[in-house]
Amino acid sequence: MKITFLGTGVAVSLAEKAQQSILIEDDRLVLVDCGFGTMLRLQQAGYDVTDLDAVVLTHFHLDHCGELMGILKARWLSGAGKLKIYAPKGAESFHNSFLSASPYLLGKLDFGVLELEDGERFMIGSMRFEARKTRHSLESLGYVINGVLISGDTSAFPELYEDVEVTVHEMSLDFGGRADYHTSPENLAENAESVREAYLIHLYPPAYGNREKIAEFLRKKGVAAEFPDDLEVLSL
Numbered sequence: 001m002k003i004t005f006l007g008t009g010v011a012v013s014l015a016e017k018a019q020q021s022i023l024i025e026d027d028r029l030v031l032v033d034c035g036f037g038t039m040l041r042l043q044q045a046g047y048d049v050t051d052l053d054a055v056v057l058t059h060f061h062l063d064h065c066g067e068l069m070g071i072l073k074a075r076w077l078s079g080a081g082k083l084k085i086y087a088p089k090g091a092e093s094f095h096n097s098f099l100s101a102s103p104y105l106l107g108k109l110d111f112g113v114l115e116l117e118d119g120e121r122f123m124i125g126s127m128r129f130e131a132r133k134t135r136h137s138l139e140s141l142g143y144v145i146n147g148v149l150i151s152g153d154t155s156a157f158p159e160l161y162e163d164v165e166v167t168v169h170e171m172s173l174d175f176g177g178r179a180d181y182h183t184s185p186e187n188l189a190e191n192a193e194s195v196r197e198a199y200l201i202h203l204y205p206p207a208y209g210n211r212e213k214i215a216e217f218l219r220k221k222g223v224a225a226e227f228p229d230d231l232e233v234l235s236l
């Protein structure tokens with residue numbers, strides 16, 4: 001399984017970072033989240049929106065789904081077929097409100113939405129997905145994909161890491177951050193006991209400036225942490 005970090009940023013502007021977007025490639029090409037900057041990064045990584053087989057969304061904050069309609073429109077203009085979208089509850093109303101605000105797209109975008117429950121398992125090609133409810137400020141899911149957890153936005157809690165050793169995880173908060181809806185270094189270390197490798201993304205500026213200390217802290221807790229940049233590739 002090949003993971004390309006298209007966007008490793010957050011909801012505020014950061015130089016060199018698109019908002020969250022992760023491309024997973026096996027016998028299918030799947031985009032997990034598509035914040036602003038996704039389409040540009042997809043091209044830079046050598047792909048086109050028409051290559052996508054599915055989009056899987058963690059939640060409906062704009063830094064995770066802002067370019068979804070742009071992707072659907074680009075696929076329509078390029079003559080691509082139906083795109084399958086997997087998402088938490090709220091997907092239908094998100095799409096309907098967007099389309100009612102942009103009536104020129106009504107009947108043109110070709111997609112099917114599957115709203116997922118906590119614990120739901122599904123396959124995309126030969127890739128095994130399991131949706132796990134996360135703790136965020138609105139309905140949200142993380143996904144375990146062939147054993148690798150993509151956390152989406154969440155605070156860390158033990159059940160999220162069941163049978164997980166490798167994670168692509170958010171680290172929004174710096175040391176001492178209040179981990180109600182997002183993750184801090186201490187919060188991850190206390191809850192992710194089984195995790196050995198963490199690829200940390202979605203860092204707000206205070207945490208981003210403290211990457212070395214965060215890596216050192218987690219290393220002492222038995223977790224090897226890395227901070228991938230946009231367009232880095234990981235083969236697992």
Ligand SMILES: [Zn+2]
Nearest residue numbers: 059061136153
């Ligand atoms: Zn969020």
Ligand SMILES: [Zn+2]
Nearest residue numbers: 011061063153
């Ligand atoms: Zn976010």
